[in-house]
Amino acid sequence: MSRAAFQLAARYVLRHRLQSALLAGALGLVFALPLCLRVLMDHAQRELRARAAATPQIVGTRGSALVLMMTALYFKRENLTPLSMAALNSLRQEDNHASVIPLHVRYHSQGAPIVGTDLDYFPFRALRIARGKNLTRLGDCVVGAALAKRRGLQPGGHVFSSPEQAFDMAGVYPLKMRITGILTANGTPDDDAVFVDLKTAWLIEGRSHGHNDLAEDKSVVLKQEDKNIVGNAAVMMFNEVTDANLGSFHFHGDAATFPLSAVLVLPQTAKAEALLAGRYAKSKEEQLIRPRDEMEALLTQLVRLEGFGASALLLTATAALLVTALVFALSFRLRRREFQTLEDVGVSRLALVSVQALEIVLIAVAAAVVGAVLLSVASHAAPHLLRLVV
Structure with a gap:
């Protein structure tokens, strides 16, 4: 693939940056989600097992x-x-x-x-x-x-x-x-x-x-029998323990x-x-x-749920890949006149195929970057998310 083909592909991607960003973001998101789920589950299992194992x-x-x-x-x-x-x-x-x-x-x-x-x-x-x-x-x-x-x-x-x-x-x-x-x-x-x-x-x-000493404040005394004093509803209870009232x-x-x-x-x-x-x-x-045994039983159920979630995400990723292929196919079809003009001025068919392939590669690379960023965020956020859930 020539340098000129790369420049043509890069210029098209940059010229339509919003369309390219949306496509790369969608691809990166759907393919990163199963990996993010795996990272979160791995961290959760490690933390849950460690806490349970530390308590006999x-x-x-x-x-x-x-x-x-x-x-x-x-x-x-x-x-x-x-x-x-x-x-x-x-x-x-x-x-x-x-x-x-x-x-x-x-x-x-x-x-x-x-x-x-x-x-x-x-x-x-x-x-x-x-x-x-x-x-x-x-x-x-x-x-x-x-x-x-x-x-x-x-x-x-x-x-x-x-x-x-x-x-x-x-x-x-x-x-x-x-x-x-x-x-x-x-x-x-x-x-x-x-x-x-x-x-x-x-x-x-x-x-x-x-509360205050009832023997000193007769206004809050309900009844008194020998040394037993019963206060009425007017007795004010302390809502703070201090050195001064600790003995009461x-x-x-x-x-x-x-x-x-x-x-x-x-x-x-x-x-x-x-x-x-x-x-x-x-x-x-x-x-x-035994917390270790109970936690293992709980995690077994979570792993099963994770399997269902991963399967659903895999189907979503497959659908997204098919939609992406359709988007590229429609885009190349709409640009058929553009490719015909390039061919008329001397650009070979092989070079035009190279341009189309490079456009797909550039979008894929951008999607991989988005996925890597999301995976990094998931790794750093895993401890905080676990605290919110548990």
């Missing part, structure tokens, strides 16, 4: 194993029957060679999950305090790196819990929580969460409260009945893991799941 076992109430797993690993606020503190105490008291980490995931702060747990959770997930300090008292929280960056949060600031219902007039007041620290980023859902201790999570739930906060009810969403179980040996699995296999109220 989860204990929760009987029900959907998938819901329990998503609650414990990804802090989804599902309609999950709560586990009692008695179940956690039982695990801790037994000599089962396993560490346990409780989780209470029910409330949120403007969409960010509030996770009630204990300090063992942070080394388990390789989370460290990047700025500030860890939890020190009731009402404190530490914030994930991505959430802190997105909202501009700093140690010493505050976040509020959100009510479960928009117009819950009789509900619990939103709790103003003091931010004591910002966690390091680890590229997991931990980066988008607010972490508190279990007592603070129960405080949000209304199982604890603080107290819990009501039996602590053994206080709720948990799940318990992460970390057996020290394979034998301990098998013994725990056997114990909960007989339980009618509680269940023990």
Whole structure:
């Protein structure tokens, strides 16, 4: 193919740049979509498997194993029957060679999950305090790196819990929580969460409260029997824990009945893991799941769905290729007089065929560039898209 043929093809493509750009963009898009889907699925499978593999076992109430797993690993606020503190105490008291980490995931702060747990959770997930300090008292929280960056949060600031219902007039007041620290980023859902201790999570739930000393303000006393004072509806509850009012906060009810969403179980040996699995296999109220097994079952279904999606995209790409061939055929037919003129001035038929072939090649190269850009964007966006979906 001569240089003159290339120049003729390039000039035509540049002269009709809008038509060429639309054609290249459409081709690049339809052929890049299956590859982008593959990239996103590969990344999702790696991340989901890694999070599940890092968590040996989860204990929760009987029900959907998938819901329990998503609650414990990804802090989804599902309609999950709560586990009692008695179940956690039982695990801790037994000599089962396993560490346990409780989780209470029910409330949120403007969409960010509030996770009630204990300090063992942070080394388990390789989370460290990047700025500030860890939890020190009731009402404190530490914030994930991505959430802190997105909202501009700093140690010493505050976040509020959100009510479960928009117009819950009789509900619990939103709790103003003091931010004591910002966690390091680890590229997991931990980066988008607010972490508190279990007592603070129960405080949000209304199982604890603080108020002024009723003995000093008789106007809010409903009745008094010996040392027991009952306040009326005029008693103002504190919606923030401070050093000054910390001593006024107290819990009501039996602590053994206080709720948990799940318990992460970390057996020290394979034998301990098998013994725990056997114990909960007989339980009618509680269940023990292995996140790795549950995740593999979920991913098997996702792979099947991906196959259907890839087949649909392949059919779309085939249709786009046929339409592109039709566009080129019609274009060359409409330009028949132009080619006839070039042939009359001495351009050979071989040169004209070369011009047509080069036009197709230039469009294909442009389409490949568009596809490569889309694939690169998909690779960089995969972690963020996974956070939005999961």
